[in-house]
Amino acid sequence: VLINSLKKANESNPLPILFGVDQEGGRISRLPANIGTIPSSAEIGKRNNPELSFAIGQILGKQVKTFGFNLDFAPVLDINSNPNNPVIGDRSFGKSASIVSELGIQTMKGIQSDNIIP
Numbered sequence: 001v002l003i004n005s006l007k008k009a010n011e012s013n014p015l016p017i018l019f020g021v022d023q024e025g026g027r028i029s030r031l032p033a034n035i036g037t038i039p040s041s042a043e044i045g046k047r048n049n050p051e052l053s054f055a056i057g058q059i060l061g062k063q064v065k066t067f068g069f070n071l072d073f074a075p076v077l078d079i080n081s082n083p084n085n086p087v088i089g090d091r092s093f094g095k096s097a098s099i100v101s102e103l104g105i106q107t108m109k110g111i112q113s114d115n116i117i118p
Contacts, residue, residue, distance in 0.1 A: 058110040
């Protein structure tokens with residue numbers, strides 16, 4: 001309700017207000033649990049499937065749009081170069097720059113398909 005009220009108040013402004021959320025999937029989920037779970041980037045990276053990454057991005061885009069957001073601070077494009085780093089860990093698509101970039105780009109394209117800024 002608050003986001004929609006702020007959007008309405010901003011209608012005459014040529015620039016939209018950016019409403020962002022960190023909705024990555026896996027353990028980083030800021031939306032209510034009852035909307036369903038998304039696999040972590042590490043799980044997606046193990047499959048190394050660009051079509052799956054795009055589809056996951058589409059789901060993320062729909063989820064954040066449903067709650068009125070137009071910006072998602074996802075996906076994480078860090079390379080998991082230190083497996084002992086608890087901050088990145090399963091938030092990364094993997095250890096390879098080529099896998100991280102390919103799957104990250106596809107996830108971003110999926111998010112963008114619903115007019116959400118990744």
